[in-house]
Amino acid sequence: xxxxxxxxxxxxxxxxxxxxxxxxxxxxxxxxxxxxxxxxxxxxxxxxxxxxxxxxxxxxxxxxxxxxxxxxxxxxxxxxxxxxxxxxxxxxxxxxxxxxxxxxxxxxxxxxxxxxxxxxxxxxxxxxxxxxxxxxxxxxxxxxxxxxxxxxxxxxxxxxxxxxxxxxxxxxxxxxxxxxxxxxxxxxxxxxxxxxxxxxxxxxxxxxxxxxxxxxxxxxxxxxxxxxxxxxxxxxxxxxxxxxxxxxxxxxxxxxxxxxxxxxxxxxxxxxxxxx
Amino acid sequence: xxxxxxxxxxxxxxxxxxxxxxxxxxxxxxxxxxxxxxxxxxxxxxxxxxxxxxxxxxxxxxxxxxxxxxxxxxxxxxxxxxxxxxxxxxxxxxxxxxxxxxxxxxxxxxxxxxxxxxxxxxxxxxxxxxxxxxxxxxxxxxxxxxxxxxxxxxxxxxxxxxxxxxxxxxxxxxxxxxxxxxxxxxxxxxxxxxxxxxxxxxxxxxxxxxxxxxxxxxxxxxxxxxxxxxxxxxxxxxxxxxxxxxxxxxxxxxxxxxxxxxxxxxxxxxxxxxxxxxxxxxxxxxxxxxxxxxxxxxxxxxxxxxxxxxxxxxxxxxxxxxxxxxxxxxxxxxxxxxxxxxxxxxxxxxxxxxxxxxxxxxxxxxxxxxxxxxxxxxxxxxxxxxxxxxxxxxxxxxxxxxxxxxxxxxxxxxxxxxxxxxxxxxxxxxxxxxxxxxxx
Numbered sequence: 001x002x003x004x005x006x007x008x009x010x011x012x013x014x015x016x017x018x019x020x021x022x023x024x025x026x027x028x029x030x031x032x033x034x035x036x037x038x039x040x041x042x043x044x045x046x047x048x049x050x051x052x053x054x055x056x057x058x059x060x061x062x063x064x065x066x067x068x069x070x071x072x073x074x075x076x077x078x079x080x081x082x083x084x085x086x087x088x089x090x091x092x093x094x095x096x097x098x099x100x101x102x103x104x105x106x107x108x109x110x111x112x113x114x115x116x117x118x119x120x121x122x123x124x125x126x127x128x129x130x131x132x133x134x135x136x137x138x139x140x141x142x143x144x145x146x147x148x149x150x151x152x153x154x155x156x157x158x159x160x161x162x163x164x165x166x167x168x169x170x171x172x173x174x175x176x177x178x179x180x181x182x183x184x185x186x187x188x189x190x191x192x193x194x195x196x197x198x199x200x201x202x203x204x205x206x207x208x209x210x211x212x213x214x215x216x217x218x219x220x221x222x223x224x225x226x227x228x229x230x231x232x233x234x235x236x237x238x239x240x241x242x243x244x245x246x247x248x249x250x251x252x253x254x255x256x257x258x259x260x261x262x263x264x265x266x267x268x269x270x271x272x273x274x275x276x
Numbered sequence: 277x278x279x280x281x282x283x284x285x286x287x288x289x290x291x292x293x294x295x296x297x298x299x300x301x302x303x304x305x306x307x308x309x310x311x312x313x314x315x316x317x318x319x320x321x322x323x324x325x326x327x328x329x330x331x332x333x334x335x336x337x338x339x340x341x342x343x344x345x346x347x348x349x350x351x352x353x354x355x356x357x358x359x360x361x362x363x364x365x366x367x368x369x370x371x372x373x374x375x376x377x378x379x380x381x382x383x384x385x386x387x388x389x390x391x392x393x394x395x396x397x398x399x400x401x402x403x404x405x406x407x408x409x410x411x412x413x414x415x416x417x418x419x420x421x422x423x424x425x426x427x428x429x430x431x432x433x434x435x436x437x438x439x440x441x442x443x444x445x446x447x448x449x450x451x452x453x454x455x456x457x458x459x460x461x462x463x464x465x466x467x468x469x470x471x472x473x474x475x476x477x478x479x480x481x482x483x484x485x486x487x488x489x490x491x492x493x494x495x496x497x498x499x500x501x502x503x504x505x506x507x508x509x510x511x512x513x514x515x516x517x518x519x520x521x522x523x524x525x526x527x528x529x530x531x532x533x534x535x536x537x538x539x540x541x542x543x544x545x546x547x548x549x550x551x552x553x554x555x556x557x558x559x560x561x562x563x564x565x566x567x568x569x570x571x572x573x574x575x576x577x578x579x580x581x582x583x584x585x586x587x588x589x590x591x592x593x594x595x596x597x598x599x600x601x602x603x604x605x606x607x608x609x610x611x612x613x614x615x616x617x618x619x620x621x622x623x624x625x626x627x628x629x630x631x632x633x634x635x636x637x638x639x640x641x642x643x644x645x646x647x648x649x650x651x652x653x654x655x656x657x658x659x660x661x662x663x664x665x666x667x668x669x670x671x672x673x674x675x676x677x678x679x680x681x682x683x684x685x686x687x688x689x690x691x692x693x694x695x696x697x698x699x700x701x702x703x704x705x706x707x708x709x710x711x712x713x714x715x716x
Contacts, residue, residue, distance in 0.1 A: 039553055040531070040552070040553045043528035043531070043532070044532065045528075045532055045534070065316070065319070066338075124350060125350070125353075125354060128350055128351075128354050128356060129354055132354060132355075132356045132357075137356055137358055138358060216339075216343060216347065217346070217347055217350060220306060220308075220335075220337050220358045220359070221306060221335050221336070221337050224337075228337075228339070231339050231340050231343050232311055232337075232338040232339055232340070233311060234311065234340035234343075235310070235311040235312060235340060235341070235524075236340070236341055236342070236468070236469075236522060236523060236524065237312055237341070237523050237524070237541065237543065238311075238312055238313050238524070238527075238547070239524055239527055239528060239531075239547070239553070240311065
């Protein structure tokens with residue numbers, strides 16, 4: 001009796017989970033389908049789900065009009081570069097805050113987070129001027145720098161919460177055995193925090209990949225990542241939804257695939273504290 | 277010894293190569309442009325320019341209109357110098373020219389024939405007698421209607437209809453069961469969306485944004501008449517959810533055969549008349565935008581123009597490109613490669629005198645008449661202190677226009693009444709204008 005209820009509950013929960021997942025995934029699926037339609041079919045009413053004239057002409061057109069690989073390469077450099085530099089700064093910072101806290105640690109954490117509360121456009125003109133004077137406009141390094149700084153508070157916060165979960169006694173034991181600070185971080189702390197670091201890394205690559213305000217405003221052509229690539233196919237005057245969908249599919253595909261493959265790490269990292 | 281010689285000669289060869297490449301690369305033009313059909317076509321046809329100017333390389337930055345506006349404004353205002361040529365609208369040109377952000381175009385070449393540019397378009401791009409941008413394509417707005425539905429309803433569209441006729445025809449054509457709606461108009465909030473249409477419409481009702489002393493005029497009876505007429509007609513005979521329809525949404529509806537009439541940009545004509553994307557391509561008729569017999573029609577005037585930022589260091593090369601892209605030769609090139617229907621419309625009188633174009637484009641005369649009947653320097657029945665037909669060419673207008681657009685969109689959606697919307701519009705416009713220091 002009890003077993004049957006459990007089963008039924010299981011079915012209901014699975015059903016709900018699947019419908020939520022489908023609802024969340026549907027826009028991406030729709031973009032994908034639209035990218036294979038003609039511009040006419042893309043806006044047809046009633047919308048056509050699967051039975052339309054499938055075509056790859058949008059992809060061919062998008063390929064012909066813009067340099068996808070340049071944008072892709074820029075996205076990879078910017079997303080991976082900013083995340084790695086961010087981690088290199090954030091791991092020691094989070095260590096200090098988690099294991100050697102002072103009176104002001106909480107305030108510093110709060111202050112770091114507060115920088116995320118200002119709308120970015122408020123800082124656009126000063127940053128633009130700094131970039132102009134340093135010759136960093138439309139350069140990959142400039143964008144790597146900006147995205148590192150923008151995502152740093154999140155990286156520090158995430159790592160801080162993971163490090164907090166690790167008992168300080170283990171580190172003390174290592175210290176008792178004569179491990180230097182460097183050794184303590186590299187050989188003791190890091191291996192224990194790998195799921196946390198991995199999920200921080202992945203989440204930040206995704207955030208940096210999708211960042212569209214700074215990348216759009218500080219780049220023109222040479223350093224322009226995939227966000228610019230998508231923006232070049234959007235138009236308020238003219239129906240180019242199929243081409244826009246093809247460009248969007250090409251832009252999100254790499255990060256989507258990365259997400260799929262690293263799903264386990266991500267989930268483990270995000271629920272790190274809960275399952276301990 | 278030999279190795280040293282080889283190395284030395286290699287080095288000097290490299291240096292020479294370096295010098296010569298920098299010499300060639302010195303003339304790379306960065307062009308910022310919007311993702312519109314005509315602009316994309318220009319990008320495809322630049323081989324012709326490159327053959328004529330082998331020492332100039334072109335780099336394109338194509339962006340969505342609003343993203344482009346934000347980026348280019350930031351760059352020009354801070355003198356970032358990222359762009360050598362920018363695509364800007366009729367709204368920006370007078371403001372930016374006044375700020376000293378644009379280089380005057382005085383070296384367009386002997387063959388350019390500035391006098392061939394349509395006077396209505398040219399006057400909007402001229403400041404203190406100097407041309408600050410060259411029009412790439414121009415547009416006005418007009419009525420597009422379904423000839424078959426009009427015939428069925430026993431109606432005949434005059435060349436220059438009145439608003440009363442339009443409302444009456446919309447009523448007769450609407451067949452809600454068959455999902456055919458008499459009239460499709462913009463409802464989506466935005467200074468370039470519903471406010472472009474409504475401001476142009478209000479001109480024909482005798483309304484104006486500001487009086488001569490920059491006082492907001494939304495509390496005047498003319499605006500009330502405009503908005504009441506619009507909301508009533510759209511509620512009775514417009515498509516459902518019209519308050520979220522912009523140009524693209526209405527274009528899709530019209531092409532699917534769901535609209536009896538659509539009043540919008542003349543550039544839409546080449547889309548709805550194209551059998552490849554439109555189900556009603558052979559059934560579309562064109563007429564001038566409606567009026568109320570007050571001497572102004574409800575049509576707007578817009579052009580996408582190429583301009584050179586004052587911060588560009590390559591103005592000579594840039595001017596060569598601007599001259600090429602907006603010349604008569606370019607029009608002929610498009611006609612040759614892609615047919616006359618695709619020639620960039622609305623900038624040159626010579627295009628409309630061309631018999632081949634008249635034959636290929638059934639909407640040619642209507643476009644020209646619409647453009648000629650709009651005067652950006654005298655847009656309204658009563659006098660105004662501003663320039664612009666469907667906008668007010670002051671920097672504050674983007675913000676105010678969009679805020680007022682939200683009020684009017686809400687009235688169309690039924691969230692507020694016409695009176696409430698006008699009252700809020702009056703209040704917010706007065707407040708913002710006071711803040712901006714008007715009257716100046």
